[in-house]
Amino acid sequence: MKGIFKNESYYSQFNNCDSIKNNFDYLTVPEAAIIWCGVPRSELAFELGQCKVKGTGNALSRNIMKHPYIQCVEPRCVLLHQAFDDGKLKMGRDGEKGGDIVSMGHISPDRRTIKINDLKEFIAEYHADDMPKTLFSDIDIHKLKPITHDDYSALLAKNKALEARLEKATEVYYNQRDEILQYKSEQASITANDEELTTRSQNLAAKIILALIDIADLDKNSPPYQYDNPSSNNSIIYDQIKANGMKVSPQKIGYWLDLAINQATDE
Template sequence: MTESWKDDNCAAMKAHYAVYSIPHAAALWCGVTDENIEQVLSEVTQVSSTGFGRSIWKHPDAPCVEPRSRAIAEAIEAGELPHGREDGKPLGEGDSAAYERRHILGRNLKIWMEKEFPNDKPAFLFDDIEQNSHTGINADSYRSLKAERDALQRRVDKAVKEFVTLRKDKETIEADRDRLKLLAIESTGLSQDTNDFELTKSKSWNELNRLVKLAVTDYPNWKGNQRKVQKSGNLQDWLTGTIGANNREAEIIKKILSDFYQELR
């Protein structure tokens, strides 16, 4: 039994209650991955050691950290984005944390970002449905569209598999044709350079071709009436008797039949 609760990382819940410092939120907004976030945060510096610049951060290899930390810092300063200290608890009206200690809750950051930057939906705050949706498409519509797309993809995959199968069948038929041609040439004494058109003028070729088609078509019915198929016994008798092949033609036909029917291999 699969214990699904072990696989649930509660991503949506974590994002809702997560607490971010300004540089942390800015770095994640820039797309810094979880495995690199600690290193990046250890390398960020304030743009100024005094005043409002203490809440704006920059990184030498991630230039977008500065404008995004500035956007967050300005929203906090303007009272548009609730902030607190390290515990994330929003401060009351008129209260303010030191620039370096300012932290924000994920849910408040998400609400602010939806309003101010509706086209930005970073993965640390928005799930895949939200990231692939816009104001004209709600979650249900997205799921419906995704289901239709997945159904179409399955149809495409099925068509590709069928094409591959048909291609293999075509190659098998062509290989059988070439093998039959070679066997016919060997049995009739025709030249190896004989082309397909010249073969159609050969009575021996046309007769062998007719016998092969007849044998391949009738074999399943004949086999159904036999207790056991013996290639040098009843099969040989059937080919030379009912089908009308001579001994040499019967040997050729048996080789061709083995390409179609596994029990003769």
């Protein structure tokens, strides 16, 4: 058996350790600002090289960078320094070279460093609407980003629409009680030796179910046996039947939905 050719590409599969490195890797304030702007870490050194200090008057102005094209770098530098001064963001002195990690206190601006995980925690808590993919995965953003008013309104509208459909289905159920009772009576008359409904009985039941689907304005394209989706016809009917004290399995509901939509024929 030939050995695997182990080049750099082969070994890259073993380097998925960002979540661990984030506990130890440090950034200067300008580096943190650039990454926060969405610049990939692989391009950090190049973009930092294009920056110029805001001024030379004091340590703070020397540690606020201006980028010729990325205008957000400067205000983010200012915001990060202010966040440390206000006790909202932990920083260290000279990164991994030493110095305690503190939430506030005196650290010269040009010696301030930020652990990546502390930067992520700060952004998630105070700027959840501005989480770049250079720092946060799609899963992180989904978990951490708070629901907006528009998101809430959309969910509320969807919930109300579903409730309206359920109410209509309930109304249809009671309005069609006579047909259901007739079907039950016909089913009960079948002999013990012939547990399956006759073709005519099945067709009648399928037509009744098809009529109920139309009246309730349910989607005929909904897969009949899909009962793990709360908005599927199967789940909606199962929940309504259960709420009325009846016991019918989702599989049985799927059978009748399939029969109603695909097999109902004219007598």
